[in-house]
Amino acid sequence: NKIMAGMSVKATKWWFDEVKWELIFLKTRQEIQGIDLDVREAYNHSVSGLTTLALKRKNFFLDGLDFDFDIGYFIGKYGLNDKASNRYDWDGNKLPAVSPYGGEQNNFPSDGRNRSNELTSKLNLGYTIDKHHGINLNVYFDRNSLHPNDSLMDKALGFQSNFPSKMKTLTTGLSYDLTLFDGRFQNAFTLKNFIFSSHSRSIDVYSVRSPEPVKVFKSYFGFSDAFRYKFTDDLMLKGSFNSEVRIPTSEELIGNGYSILASPALKPERTSGVNLGMLYRHLKQDGGLVEIELNGFYNQLKDMIRFTPDMIPTMARYRNFGSVRTRGVELDVKGDVCPVLYLYANGTYQDLRDVRKLTPGTTVENPTYMKRIPNVPYLLANFGAEFHKENLFGGKEQNTRFLFDASYVHTYFYDFEVSRYQDKKIPSALTMDAAIEHSFKNDQWVLTFKVKNLMDRRVVSEFNRPLPGRYIGVKVRYLLK
Structure with missing residues (x-):
């Protein structure tokens, strides 16, 4: 069952070109789909609210300077409720609960009453110097905190498995845009800085009763360069190369409070790659559009983040995998066949391989070397x-x-x-x-x-x-x- 209500107010006649405020409320109750057994009573539940404010203005104090700002705040309460006194197989036979305290699906019951808060904001400033040059500043900030609360699960396990966690990220990008040959050539070079920090506690097989505090502060630089060249009005070549960073998401880093444990020491993914493609884009006389795009890509990914089982049965956490090589090709075709009919088709082939020659932490050959991920x-x-x-x-x-x-x-x-x-x-x-x-x-x-x-x-x-x-x-x- 899901109930969602929302409203927004937008003003376009104030000093800002656009001011928009939005408020959203969401409540869900989702039953668990049984697979091995007939799960009858367990369910997930959540109540959350989100409010956002967006401000936009062209020529922001200076001619050619465009301002775009968004800020939002999210608060939610959620959890897993799994307290049934009996389980049932698919023939209807009654089975004992997973623990003396009840439960149907995991190795422990649950009465989750977790709380999460998140603050996000994004600032974009674009300044057009002249018809050949432009610069752009983009800043994104996210602060996320999780306060898990499941005394029933902790009581059944005999120890606390989830702990309050906090995470902050700040991503800053500065771009320089170059346009030449009457707009036929365009290039955008972006320098980025990624900062993230987290604070939590973590358990492992040696310290389930004495969790270790983990504090992480990391800063990385990355860059990307993208270009396009138009041979004709319809045909263009485009490409990019990059050395980027993907910061772990809040779920990957601090978990969800009941089925995913925190991984506060998780490293961000780092990738270096190149993309090259051709795009044919034709505007028909009747106003219809035809596009054909072919792209090839090659990437080297370090510290790939994967979802893996954990030492606590039926729980999992995200871990860094190692090095992965990706190469592939994709084709996309779409267009208006006639004024009333639009068709599209696309296909992708991607080859992801494990390129770790040795098993991590050993001198033993990796048995999955060059195997598909x-x-x-x-x-x-x-x-x-x-x-x-x-x-x-x-x-x-x-x-x-x-x-x-x-x-x-x-x-x-x-x-x-x-x-x-x-x-x-x-x-x-x-x-x-x-x-x-x-x-x-x-x-x-x-x-x-x-x-x-x-x-x-x-x-x-x-x-x-x-x-x-x-x-x-x-x-x-x-x-x-």
Whole structure:
């Protein structure tokens, strides 16, 4: 069950070109999908609120200086409730709970009442010096804190497994834009600084009863350069090379309070790579658009972050994996066949390999050296169509859209392929979605009927867990004007 309510107020006649304030409330209660057993009572619950303020202005005190600022604050309470006194198998037989204190799914019960707070802000200043030169400053700040509270789980385990955690990140980017040859050549060079800190406590197999405080403060520099050159109005070459940093997310670094443990010593991912592609973009005389894009990419990733099981049964945490090499190609084709029909198709082949020659911390050869990284699809494709026409059924100020989307994912492994007889595979999946959307009074009223997984195909996640089958939904939207 989900309840969501939101409102926003926007002003465009004040000193700022746009001032927008938004307030969102969300409440959910989600039952747990049983896989090995018939889970009947366990559920996740959350109540959260979000407020944001956005300010925009062109020529901010100086001609050519554009100002864009966003700030938001999120507060939430959530947790897992799993206190059933009995379990049941799929034949309906009654089984004892996972512990003397109850519980259905993990090795321990849960009565989570966690609290989280997050403050985010983004500042973007773009200054156009002249038609050839421009500079841009982008600053992003995030402060996240988690206060887990699950006395029932701690009582069953015999020790505390989750601890209050804090995380701060600051990402600063300064770009220089260059335009030459009447706009045919454009280049953007960006220098970035990544700062993050975290403070938590961590347990391991030797110190479950005496958790160690962990404080982390890291600073990294990175850069990227992207260019494009237009041979004609329709055809362009584009490329980029970079040495970037990906800071761990709050869930990766400080966990979620019940199933994911904190990893305060987690290192950020570092990547160096190059991308090169061609883009054909043609504007038809009837206003339609045709695009064909082909890209190739190559990356070296260090300290890849992976989701792994932990010493506490049924709990997990994120860990740094090592070095991964990625190379691949992608093709994207889309366009308006005629004024009422739009088609698109894309495909991706990506080859991710473990390039650690030795098992970490030893001189032993790595048995998975140059093996494909598991849990990541390497061949996937999508296809879709949209038929749209105004006043299809008569009347005025109406618009109708028929949507169809198909997605294909080829077979891949959910563990390293160390033997040709290994059968730990995620099967190929072809799923289709369809929708009908009809609007009245120039989109003031919009009615949508959607079916996901139209053929009710069996689909599993990258960890070989079943995903929901056919989904049918109806949405009504009314826009106050």
